[in-house]
Amino acid sequence: MEVVKYPEKEDWARLLERPDLDYSALYGTVEQVLKEIKAEGDEAVIRYSEKFDKVKLSSIQVSDAEMEHVSIDESLKNAINLAADNIYKFHKAQEFKGETIETSPGVKCWQKAVAIEKVGLYIPGGTAPLFSTVLMLGIPAKIAGCREIILCTPPDKNGSIHPAILYAAAKVGVTKLFKVGGIQAIGAMAYGTESVPKVYKIFGPGNQYVTAAKQIVSLKDVAIDMPAGPSEVEVIADASSNPDFIASDLLSQAEHGATSQVVMVTDDASIISPVQKALEAQLKVLPREEMARKAIANSRIILVKDQEEVIEITNAYAPEHLIISTDSYAKIADRVINAGSVFLGQYTPESAGDYASGTNHTLPTNGYATAYSGVNLDSYVKKITFQEISPEGLQIIGPAIETMAENEELFAHKNAVTLRLKEIGK
Amino acid sequence: MEVVKYPEKEDWARLLERPDLDYSALYGTVEQVLKEIKAEGDEAVIRYSEKFDKVKLSSIQVSDAEMEHVSIDESLKNAINLAADNIYKFHKAQEFKGETIETSPGVKCWQKAVAIEKVGLYIPGGTAPLFSTVLMLGIPAKIAGCREIILCTPPDKNGSIHPAILYAAAKVGVTKLFKVGGIQAIGAMAYGTESVPKVYKIFGPGNQYVTAAKQIVSLKDVAIDMPAGPSEVEVIADASSNPDFIASDLLSQAEHGATSQVVMVTDDASIISPVQKALEAQLKVLPREEMARKAIANSRIILVKDQEEVIEITNAYAPEHLIISTDSYAKIADRVINAGSVFLGQYTPESAGDYASGTNHTLPTNGYATAYSGVNLDSYVKKITFQEISPEGLQIIGPAIETMAENEELFAHKNAVTLRLKEIGK
Numbered sequence: 001m002e003v004v005k006y007p008e009k010e011d012w013a014r015l016l017e018r019p020d021l022d023y024s025a026l027y028g029t030v031e032q033v034l035k036e037i038k039a040e041g042d043e044a045v046i047r048y049s050e051k052f053d054k055v056k057l058s059s060i061q062v063s064d065a066e067m068e069h070v071s072i073d074e075s076l077k078n079a080i081n082l083a084a085d086n087i088y089k090f091h092k093a094q095e096f097k098g099e100t101i102e103t104s105p106g107v108k109c110w111q112k113a114v115a116i117e118k119v120g121l122y123i124p125g126g127t128a129p130l131f132s133t134v135l136m137l138g139i140p141a142k143i144a145g146c147r148e149i150i151l152c153t154p155p156d157k158n159g160s161i162h163p164a165i166l167y168a169a170a171k172v173g174v175t176k177l178f179k180v181g182g183i184q185a186i187g188a189m190a191y192g193t194e195s196v197p198k199v200y201k202i203f204g205p206g207n208q209y210v211t212a213a214k215q216i217v218s219l220k221d222v223a224i225d226m227p228a229g230p231s232e233v234e235v236i237a238d239a240s241s242n243p244d245f246i247a248s249d250l251l252s253q254a255e256h257g258a259t260s261q262v263v264m265v266t267d268d269a270s271i272i273s274p275v276q277k278a279l280e281a282q283l284k285v286l287p288r289e290e291m292a293r294k295a296i297a298n299s300r301i302i303l304v305k306d307q308e309e310v311i312e313i314t315n316a317y318a319p320e321h322l323i324i325s326t327d328s329y330a331k332i333a334d335r336v337i338n339a340g341s342v343f344l345g346q347y348t349p350e351s352a353g354d355y356a357s358g359t360n361h362t363l364p365t366n367g368y369a370t371a372y373s374g375v376n377l378d379s380y381v382k383k384i385t386f387q388e389i390s391p392e393g394l395q396i397i398g399p400a401i402e403t404m405a406e407n408e409e410l411f412a413h414k415n416a417v418t419l420r421l422k423e424i425g426k
Numbered sequence: 427m428e429v430v431k432y433p434e435k436e437d438w439a440r441l442l443e444r445p446d447l448d449y450s451a452l453y454g455t456v457e458q459v460l461k462e463i464k465a466e467g468d469e470a471v472i473r474y475s476e477k478f479d480k481v482k483l484s485s486i487q488v489s490d491a492e493m494e495h496v497s498i499d500e501s502l503k504n505a506i507n508l509a510a511d512n513i514y515k516f517h518k519a520q521e522f523k524g525e526t527i528e529t530s531p532g533v534k535c536w537q538k539a540v541a542i543e544k545v546g547l548y549i550p551g552g553t554a555p556l557f558s559t560v561l562m563l564g565i566p567a568k569i570a571g572c573r574e575i576i577l578c579t580p581p582d583k584n585g586s587i588h589p590a591i592l593y594a595a596a597k598v599g600v601t602k603l604f605k606v607g608g609i610q611a612i613g614a615m616a617y618g619t620e621s622v623p624k625v626y627k628i629f630g631p632g633n634q635y636v637t638a639a640k641q642i643v644s645l646k647d648v649a650i651d652m653p654a655g656p657s658e659v660e661v662i663a664d665a666s667s668n669p670d671f672i673a674s675d676l677l678s679q680a681e682h683g684a685t686s687q688v689v690m691v692t693d694d695a696s697i698i699s700p701v702q703k704a705l706e707a708q709l710k711v712l713p714r715e716e717m718a719r720k721a722i723a724n725s726r727i728i729l730v731k732d733q734e735e736v737i738e739i740t741n742a743y744a745p746e747h748l749i750i751s752t753d754s755y756a757k758i759a760d761r762v763i764n765a766g767s768v769f770l771g772q773y774t775p776e777s778a779g780d781y782a783s784g785t786n787h788t789l790p791t792n793g794y795a796t797a798y799s800g801v802n803l804d805s806y807v808k809k810i811t812f813q814e815i816s817p818e819g820l821q822i823i824g825p826a827i828e829t830m831a832e833n834e835e836l837f838a839h840k841n842a843v844t845l846r847l848k849e850i851g852k
Contacts, residue, residue, distance in 0.1 A: 079829035086533070094537070101784065103784035104508075107512065114764075117763060128834045131834070227646060248838060252838045255837070338543070344813065347820045347850070348820075350839075351840070352820070352827060355826070355830045356826045358529035366646075371648070371649035373808045373810070374809075378809070382790075382795065383799040387769055388770040388771055399505070401777050403501050404781045405781065408558060409713070410681060411712060412681040412712055413681070415677070416671070416677075416775035420775065
């Protein structure tokens with residue numbers, strides 16, 4: 001990791017820069033596939049699954065029989081169950097309790113959280129089965145009360161889905177599961193096909209094609225969870241920090257891929273060399289050493305003047321994950337403005353939040369933490385406003401409405417009040 | 427209005443269809459303007475303001491002197507103040523009160539709502555000054571605690587902003603106000619210029635160019651409130667309804683423009699003719715008669731079999747505004763799943779929510795109410811998750827994390843726990 005000592009503030013933006021996430025070069029290909037899926041439905045989905053995923057499917061839906069014969073290790077089952085319990089508890093506590101507000105006498109207004117009826121979860125394929133993401137996206141959907149919870153994930157070459165994915169999907173209550181990945185999955189959920197119901201919101205990570213497809217369908221067809229980018233972590237360290245713990249946290253991010261963003265910020269020069277040594281020692285025995293080395297090569301340790309600058313540069317970076325791996329973490333934590341999820345103290349590794357503490361691991365990357373929340377129960381509901389005005393209430397606020405509508409030259413708006421006030425006055 | 431009697435369910439989708447909102451034909455023009463603003467800043471903003479808005483500005487920011495000399499009618503001032511009070515009360519009550527959840531012993535997780543630091547409000551120009559939208563977008567920004575609240579609105583030919591806009595902006599606490607409209611405004615707020623600070627989220631309505639520009643910048647540069655479409659209302663009527671009230675509500679929507687969507691749904695044939703008569707009578711004296719007639723010509727009265735179908739077709743339409751203009755509104759209200767804002771009973775016209783009841787009038791159109799909420803206090807905050815795990819807590823959930831990480835082949839994730847558990851065991 002490059003060490004940058006006491007950078008000037010005008011250089012911070014450059015230091016913290018992420019790769020430019022411009023997927024528009026892929027739009028041509030992606031739009032063509034989406035168009036065919038919209039027009040031809042399942043037929044196009046099956047055709048592109050053969051082309052892209054090298055798998056020929058007769059039926060894209062996972063059958064009841066396939067769901068019934070799931071077998072996974074008892075220890076993994078127990079781990080998934082513990083994680084699911086914690087995720088359930090944390091998201092269940094987020095249920096909205098609105099109150100009715102009488103803004104003026106006789107003018108009652110309230111919000112009601114109503115589940116999005118149909119949601120689609122996308123779980124990428126790849127070397128390992130991301131069953132943890134099934135829990136993170138599915139459990140809040142179930143708590144919210146989504147009626148239809150669709151899950152799409154690419155099958156292996158034999159047309160099978162990993163049993164841990166199936167177990168997690170059954171556990172959270174996915175209603176329909178499809179062996180479809182990539183652009184095809186996003187298109188199928190956005191438009192609906194003969195087999196796949198059209199959903200109103202799509203959740204989940206994916207490669208650049210999935211991301212481009214989500215961007216395109218989000219313009220007018222369907223909502224999406226948030227824009228995507230490579231995963232990232234910032235670790236804040238000081239003299240109290242444990243270098244081994246920090247190295248393991250930095251590598252937890254680095255092993256996700258060569259584009260992962262890994263940053264350590266400290267105001268204490270003495271912690272840098274021990275962290276570097278620990279990194280090297282841990283890298284050597286890491287199965288994904290090569291990938292992690294690439295990410296680490298692009299990563300930085302930034303030494304700043306004082307705690308004030310630590311806080312300032314952290315908020316400027318707006319990391320997806322922020323680990324404050326120090327003894328006196330509370331002071332810094334209070335002043336975090338921009339971050340997805342914050343991990344406090346020496347015994348709170350990012351992997352706890354990735355799996356089993358209960359918080360969600362679908363979080364804003366790429367600086368989007370300046371404006372976006374991670375996935376949470378809110379992501380699965382709409383807050384509908386209601387209002388109920390009594391004749392007396394309308395007499396109180398009606399004249400203001402008439403004046404404002406007249407000044408905006410909207411006379412039918414005014415008349416809707418005038419007619420009612422006349423009727424009340426009779 | 428066309429009357430459709432007892433349509434078959436398979437025809438509902440066609441009956442409720444909205445215009446296709448494909449703005450991609452504008453992307454070429456819009457992208458060029460955005461590119462120049464990103465590269466040239468204020469200079470390009472001023473150049474395009476001259477080209478598109480026919481106004482040559484030396485400075486684009488509204489000066490303190492201009493803010494100090496605002497004069498509007500006392501009656502309008504009082505109306506704005508009353509509306510602002512109610513909007514404040516309703517949105518203030520939405521402040522997030524999170525709780526700390528101990529998901530496992532020693533594993534504490536919580537959410538904290540933190541204001542988006544910099545937000546941009548766009549207020550369109552046009553025949554009348556939309557000061558009500560300044561209140562709707564600005565008041566929750568202030569309550570949330572946004573540090574920088576930018577407002578952009580196009581000036582008139584003399585380079586001035588309407589005093590009612592200035593009054594409302596000062597009232598809500600806008601921090602900087604710019605005489606910039608259209609694509610230029612969206613570009614300036616998305617990228618920042620010498621004068622206009624870059625913001626993290628852009629709110630507000632606009633014409634097709636503004637909408638296209640918001641779509642493009644939302645792909646990677648900045649968050650936006652929600653996708654846009656023409657405004658719409660559905661009114662539910664029965665024998666108890668007042669035909670004059672209903673006609674005035676339908677026209678409140680129709681007067682917004684020829685593309686406005688206006689629908690009445692009823693299971694009582696006898697209310698249709700009285701509503702049609704009232705519509706004709708009110709249209710004749712409406713200043714915007716011509717525009718409203720065009721909208722009404724494209725609109726429908728749908729007669730369905732029973733209350734069950736009324737509810738079903740309403741949820742299928744997912745209207746931005748839903749007025750249940752009947753005496754027994756509560757039964758229907760309870761079963762609304764898809765709507766932006768719901769108005770209950772005979773004395774709750776849409777114009778109350780448009781101006782002064784306290785609810786927000788920036789709402790999901792075009793069926794987006796299936797997945798989106800209207801603007802509310804949540805729109806101005808991010809919910810950051812925090813977690814704090816004690817050594818004892820990590821001993822409880824650590825083994826599950828190790829098992830899950832191993833099964834997802836993420837060994838550094840596992841190691842981050844293993845190292846800590848070893849340290850605890852010493």
